[in-house]
Amino acid sequence: MTESPKHQCSSCGRLTVEYSKFKCPKCKESSIYRCYTCREKHVPYTCTVCSYEGP
Numbered sequence: 679m680t681e682s683p684k685h686q687c688s689s690c691g692r693l694t695v696e697y698s699k700f701k702c703p704k705c706k707e708s709s710i711y712r713c714y715t716c717r718e719k720h721v722p723y724t725c726t727v728c729s730y731e732g733p
């Protein structure tokens with residue numbers, strides 16, 4: 679019972695358990711997952727639906 683759900687980071691592509699999830703601010707359709715590291719470093723992400731790039 680120690681398994682945490684993992685998600686792929688939308689910035690670096692790694693599987694992560696410490697992530698923040700939010701909707702794409704442009705199309706509001708795709709869910710963006712961002713690992714703690716990428717959030718700290720402000721690595722840009724790309725939306726898979728509308729190709730929006732944002733911090």
Ligand SMILES: [Zn+2]
Nearest residue numbers: 687690713716
């Ligand atoms: Zn990442």
Ligand SMILES: [Zn+2]
Nearest residue numbers: 702705725728
């Ligand atoms: Zn989008």
